[in-house]
Amino acid sequence: MKRLLAFPSLIYLLVFFYIPFLIVLLYSLDFPNLTLKYYFEILDSLYLKVFINSLVLAVVTTVLCLVLAYPVAYYIALKAGKWKNFLLILVILPFWISFLLRTYAIMTLLNPLGLMFTFTAVVLGMVYDYLPFMILPLYASLERLSKSQIEVSYVLGAKPSETFLRVTLPLSKPGIVAGIILVFTPALGEFVVPVMLGGTYATIGTVTWDLFLRYHNWWKGSALSMLYIAIVLIAIILYIRRSGRIEL
């Protein structure tokens, strides 16, 4: 009986994720011919450049999110007192508006500044969209840290900076790991923000879109998608192995 309860979501995932995923895999292998030629076609310097573009964008976005989110999460978790819930709602508030609409809104802000269709514009849009995904897991891990753990470190002779490095930072590591995964993974494949704000800044996301919908080259598009998924999967497995478990 209990097992039956899992069926609806499993069927949903099967129909809308695993079966399409299988179709993409088959397309990439040019089923029923079964060839790797589309994979060889994308192992080309042009696509390498696109991968590097995506990687640079994802790394810059993740690092900026981490640096900006940490003080916010720290403040909400340890200093905000009765304002805690209110501030958390402020962090979640942007989710009430569609992701697409928010990106349009950013366009109207960047246009008068003359920043449109630049790398800066893409990074600004990405950080704006992904910041809450970094703040929330950081907040969750910092919230578990008790104020007295920081105070006991002071009393034992550690200056605030040393306390941060020896106590706060290590204890918030699960949050940092989770935040990085939540931001880096979608940022690497991001497609909407580069298309709308980046103009010609090509990423894996935008090129996949072009291959499928502009050139109708489903085989090559599928091969690119598979390669991207493989890279992310390997990266995450390695990262989790190194940093222990993920906590969300």
Add this chain to the structure above:
Amino acid sequence: MVEFAVELDGVSKSYSNFEAVRDIRLRIRKGEFFSILGPSGSGKTTILRLIAGLLFPDKGSIRLMGEEVTLVPPYKRNVGMVFQELALFPHLNVFENVAYGLKVRKVPEGEIRKKVKECLEIVNLDPETYSRRKINQLSGGQQQRVAIARALAIEPSVLLLDEPLGSLDLKLRQHMMSELKRIQKTVKTTFIYVTHDQSEALIMSDRIAVINKGSIEQIGTPAEIYETPATKFVAEFIGEMNFIPAEVYNGGLMSEIGYMKVSKLNGAKRVVVAIRPEKIKLGCSELDNVYNAVIEEVAYLGGFLSLKARINGICLKCLTPSDLRFEENQKVELGWRADDAIVFEA
């Protein structure tokens, strides 16, 4: 040679909307086991945090080992502190927790190892077995010991303990009380122990400060606090006490139970007389004050009987050895010596 480990002079501290402590004067001797005893919200933890440097006073000065530290941050004070919630570092093992203060002080590795071993031995944790353990693999009592060892490792000028036994069950708490006393005798460090539990304070302390609503009511040895309470609050807070409202009359006092002889008066006209339950003698007529009473309630406590006896409108708690037997509704003569009654202003 300084005589006092901690001196507070006219220390006051207010939070945004209330005064937590007011004009605190304390002199705590070196090597003393000193307790700060008071109900919750009385400001006792505030005093501890002021000594640790986690709070700074609005007024007054604080000296540690004769040195002025009023506005010195906590990381420059060299005090040890054991928090109520212990606040051990879960990402470090037992050894690293105890070594923390020494690592921060850049003590050489070899010395750290020696000191950590020594401290774990003092708190009765075998260094061989426990050094590599994770904090969450320890029982509550063991965690307590690690927290104490961590605080002692830096050889603090004073060890502050903020209700450290509050979360333990009764058995373990009693055991840890004697352990704390033993540890204090071993290391000879000044201990300042904050608690709301009078039995903890009475059992362990050399001296006790009783605090109420941010002010010190009395400082004294456990016996002084119990036998000669300075204020009505202390009399009521420590142990059981009977209170009888009375008025000065003919060199003695007149109350609802009748005339009372007392050994000294305090000048006030309307007073309250306080008598400990064990000072009331039953079935005995050769006392300064004797009354006819009716037993209302008898509770058998093993070695003792706890009784409630009524004299007119006043009900008195009495404690008497259980070799005398009493029954409910029994008429009895009871009384006390004039010396055993303490008179407070009403």
